Amino acid sequence: MKKLQYSAASKVCAVIVLLAAAFGAGVFGVRAVLSFGSVADDSWQSSSRFYSAREDRRRELKEGIGLAWSLEALEEQIKAGNADATLRTDAEALRENRESLEQRFFREATWFRFRLMNADTGEVLGTNLAEGESLFKTVQNVHRDIFELGDRDIDDISYYDPQTGVGYLPPDSNPKGETTLPMKLVLEYGVPETVNASVQDEFYQLQVAWGEERANFDMYLTGFLNLGALTLAALLWLLWTAGHKPGEESIVLTWQESIFFDVYAAVMIAAEIFLAFSTVWTAQQLYWGAADVYAGMNRDFEKFYQLGVLGAGALFAAGAGCAALLLRTLVVRLKAGALVRTTLLCRVVTWTVRTVHDFVRFLPITWRTALGFGAYVMFTVWLFEVGRYEGVFMLIYFCLQVVLLLFLGWWAYGYYRLRQGTKTIAGGNLEYQIDTRRMPHDLRLQAEDLNNISVGLAGAVDEKMRSERFKAELITNVSHDLKTPLTSIINYVNLLKSTDQTDPKALEYIEVLDRKSQRLKKLTEDLVEASKASTGVLSVAREKIGMGQLIDQALGEWEEKLNDHSLTLVTTLPEGETWVYADGRHLWRVIDNLLSNCAKYAMEGTRVYLDLERGKGQVALSVKNISREALNVPAERLMERFVRGEESRTTEGSGLGLSIARSLTELQGGSFELAVDGDLFKAIVTLPQAN
Numbered sequence: 090m091k092k093l094q095y096s097a098a099s100k101v102c103a104v105i106v107l108l109a110a111a112f113g114a115g116v117f118g119v120r121a122v123l124s125f126g127s128v129a130d131d132s133w134q135s136s137s138r139f140y141s142a143r144e145d146r147r148r149e150l151k152e153g154i155g156l157a158w159s160l161e162a163l164e165e166q167i168k169a170g171n172a173d174a175t176l177r178t179d180a181e182a183l184r185e186n187r188e189s190l191e192q193r194f195f196r197e198a199t200w201f202r203f204r205l206m207n208a209d210t211g212e213v214l215g216t217n218l219a220e221g222e223s224l225f226k227t228v229q230n231v232h233r234d235i236f237e238l239g240d241r242d243i244d245d246i247s248y249y250d251p252q253t254g255v256g257y258l259p260p261d262s263n264p265k266g267e268t269t270l271p272m273k274l275v276l277e278y279g280v281p282e283t284v285n286a287s288v289q290d291e292f293y294q295l296q297v298a299w300g301e302e303r304a305n306f307d308m309y310l311t312g313f314l315n316l317g318a319l320t321l322a323a324l325l326w327l328l329w330t331a332g333h334k335p336g337e338e339s340i341v342l343t344w345q346e347s348i349f350f351d352v353y354a355a356v357m358i359a360a361e362i363f364l365a366f367s368t369v370w371t372a373q374q375l376y377w378g379a380a381d382v383y384a385g386m387n388r389d390f391e392k393f394y395q396l397g398v399l400g401a402g403a404l405f406a407a408g409a410g411c412a413a414l415l416l417r418t419l420v421v422r423l424k425a426g427a428l429v430r431t432t433l434l435c436r437v438v439t440w441t442v443r444t445v446h447d448f449v450r451f452l453p454i455t456w457r458t459a460l461g462f463g464a465y466v467m468f469t470v471w472l473f474e475v476g477r478y479e480g481v482f483m484l485i486y487f488c489l490q491v492v493l494l495l496f497l498g499w500w501a502y503g504y505y506r507l508r509q510g511t512k513t514i515a516g517g518n519l520e521y522q523i524d525t526r527r528m529p530h531d532l533r534l535q536a537e538d539l540n541n542i543s544v545g546l547a548g549a550v551d552e553k554m555r556s557e558r559f560k561a562e563l564i565t566n567v568s569h570d571l572k573t574p575l576t577s578i579i580n581y582v583n584l585l586k587s588t589d590q591t592d593p594k595a596l597e598y599i600e601v602l603d604r605k606s607q608r609l610k611k612l613t614e615d616l617v618e619a620s621k622a623s624t625g626v627l628s629v630a631r632e633k634i635g636m637g638q639l640i641d642q643a644l645g646e647w648e649e650k651l652n653d654h655s656l657t658l659v660t661t662l663p664e665g666e667t668w669v670y671a672d673g674r675h676l677w678r679v680i681d682n683l684l685s686n687c688a689k690y691a692m693e694g695t696r697v698y699l700d701l702e703r704g705k706g707q708v709a710l711s712v713k714n715i716s717r718e719a720l721n722v723p724a725e726r727l728m729e730r731f732v733r734g735e736e737s738r739t740t741e742g743s744g745l746g747l748s749i750a751r752s753l754t755e756l757q758g759g760s761f762e763l764a765v766d767g768d769l770f771k772a773i774v775t776l777p778q779a780n
Contacts, residue, residue: 093330094329094330094333095330095333095334095335096330096335097335099326099330100327100330103323103326103327103330104323104327106319106323107320107323107324107327107409107410107413108406108409108410109406110316110317110319110320110323111316111320111405111406111408111409111410112402112403112405112406113312113316113402114312114313114316114317114319114320114402114405114409115368115401115402115403115404115405115406115409116398116399116401116402116405117309117310117312117313117316118309118313118317118402118405119368119371119372119375119398119401119402119405120305120309120398121306121309121310121313122372123302123372123375124302124303124305124306124309125306126138126302127298127299127300127302127303127306128302128303128306130299132282132299133295133296133299133300134230134280134282136295136299138295139280139292139295142291142292142295143201143232143278143279143280143292146199146201146278147232147234147276147278149190149193150190150194150201150203150276150278151234151236151276152190153187153190153191153194154205154215154274154276156183156186156187156190157187158272159183160180160183160184160187163176163179163180163183164180167180194217195217196217196218196219197288198288198290199217199288199290199292200280200281200284200288200290200292200293201217201278201279201280201290201292202217202218202224202227202228202278202279202280202281203215203216203217203276203277203278203279204216204218204224204276204277204278205274205275205276205277206274206275206277207272207273207274207275208235208273208274208275209272209273214274224277224279227279227281228278228279228280228281229279229281229282230279231277231278231279232277232278232279233275233276233277234275234276234277234278235273235274235275235276236273236274236276237272237273237274280292283296284296320409324409324412324413324416327413327417328416328417328420331417331420331421331424332420332421332424332425339425340421340424340425342421342425342427343421345414345417345418345421346418346421346422346425346427346431349431349432349433349436350418350419350422350428350431350432350433351432351433351434351435352433353415353418354415354419357411357412357414357415358415360408360411361408361411361412364404364405364407364408364411365408367404368401368404368405368408371397371400371401371404372401374397375397375398375401454531465493468489469486469489469490472485472486472489473486499527499529500529500532503527503528503529503532503533504532506523506524506528506536507523507528507532507535507536507539510522510523510524510536510539511523511539514539514542514543519543519544519546519547519550520543520547521543522540522543523536523539523540525537525540568613568614571609571613572613575606575609575610575613578602578606579603579606579607579610582599582602582603582606583603585599585602586599586603629672629675629756629757630672631670631671631672631757631758632670632671632672632673633668633669633670633779634668634669634670634671634673634676634779635666635667635668636666636667636668636669636676636701636708636710636776637662637663637665637666637667637701638666639673639676639677639680640660640662640680640699640701640710642677643677643680643681643684644658644660644684644699646681647681647684647685647688650688651684651687651688651697654688654691654693655693655694656687656688656691656693656694656695656696656697656714657695657696657697658696658697658699659696659697659698659699660698660699660700660701661698661699661700661701662701663701663702663703667701667703667708667778668708668778668779668780669708669776669777669778669779670758670776670777670778670779671757671758671759671776671777672756672757675753675756675757676753676757676776678749678750678753679750679753679754679761679774680710680774682746682747682749682750683712683746683750683772683774684712685746686746686747686772687712687714690714690716690717690718690770691714691715691716691717691770692714692715692716692717692768693717695714695715696714696715697712697713697714698711698712698713698714699711699712700713703778706777706778707775707776707777707778708775708776708777708778709773709774709775710773710774710775710776711771711772711773711774712771712772713769713770713771713772714769714770715768715769715770716768716769716770719768720765720767720768720770727747727763727765747763747772750772750774754774754775754776757776758776758777759774759775759776759777760774760775761773761774761775762775
């Protein structure tokens, strides 16, 4: 089936079948329509064609009556010697016309039966009935026409037409103006219900045609239905294969689809209407033309009757072809999803709606609210005014209020969802996404912006964490790679120190190597510890620790070093032990870094103040000293890595001590703060107090 759908030969065959079947259906359909009147009529005398033929005979007979009376008047003038050559010629023409009409109304020439009587006396003036034959027995339905000679119903006897022989006595022959045709007549006429082939006039032909049409109607209708079904099947096949082309997977558009669909449809529908009217007109002409043939009035039409039927079939086939073309392009556009963009009206409407929508959307929400409220007020006032007289408008008014209430509820619910989502994101859940389905437009835009912000923040945090991990891994790897050669250097320096050196310069060089290698070792260890502390990969075992005892141990270790730098240590500790909830190893390193910072950067001959305070569930350790160098760096920057208070970098510090202390403090759930006031340096470590 796939191959047939793409086959060009199958499409050509389907087109041929469609047109041929439509032509045959048109021929049978026209014949069925022409025959339907005979099927619907109870008898052949009930048909409109019989009525038309009978009335034509009546009018012809009445014209003959007027012709006879005009001829009689002319003959009287000729006998009186008042006629000239022109009137004699007219009289001769009238005689010939009367004889022709008399021959048409002989009983041997027609089944039309009539009787003409004087309405006043009942005298029979003329008939084609046989001697003793009753009109009422011969004709089942007798029709009567009462008229006066000179009546316009007999083509106005006051006018004389040489071609038809109808006329009157000229005014010169009737100088007194007396009425020459005063008689009132009664015409009774009809046609027998059954006629035979002894007289083959139009009535016999109508009876035969009526019987044949009734007998053939079923055949015509069956042929029309069968060929119509074949036409429909061919059309469905064409629609199924439409748009498919060998070698192309997608729907292929043709020249038809390059025309706007509504323009194309308008042309095709106009063509369909024209063809439909042409078919109906042709069928009508065939119907009444057949009646003229039966009446012997238009024998030339008989040879064109069959051609007319074929022409009607061709018109029907052309209409079917136009319908197939229209349906084909519609189906192709639907398959390709191109109906809207290839329809001029849709494009205009879409552009208009989009323009108005964009105009309203880009207005500030204040203007939109004001415009919407203004439109609502005007419309409701109009509804209320009209609704006082028309109940349906008042119903619309109340329905509008219900709709507005539902809209405000929808908007309020959307705003509630937006607020809840904002709170969730603000609470730190950066992965949360606000559900924007069925939200008002403005709220949806705000929610989408918040979702994008949360996504951006989450991405930035992830990027920062990756960067931090990368730096920590880099520092760890570099430090690890430095340890091996550094250990070798330290070992070889120790070996040199154990040898006897007589050269003072060599001893000095060994001392420098020893000092610098130890400093490099300390820097490497600090780097590793700083990277671990900042990334949080260090293990933390928090427990209840005595802060006072830990400070005493630290002071015992650093007191001598501080004294070497002429620094006086002043401590202020509360009575009794101060317990904190922390990790002993990490807390020891924090205190050690602070005292080391004092030994490196405090001005000699000054005091170092160490105070311990507790209260409100927290314990605060503060260390204060006077800096040896001017502190030209902000407090926050002092806690960054590799930053020292003096920019000359002549001290032994690495710039990592305070950064490590802050990271370790935060790992234990505390806080680390710095304060700089001139040359006064103050560090505060706050930890949760343990009971």
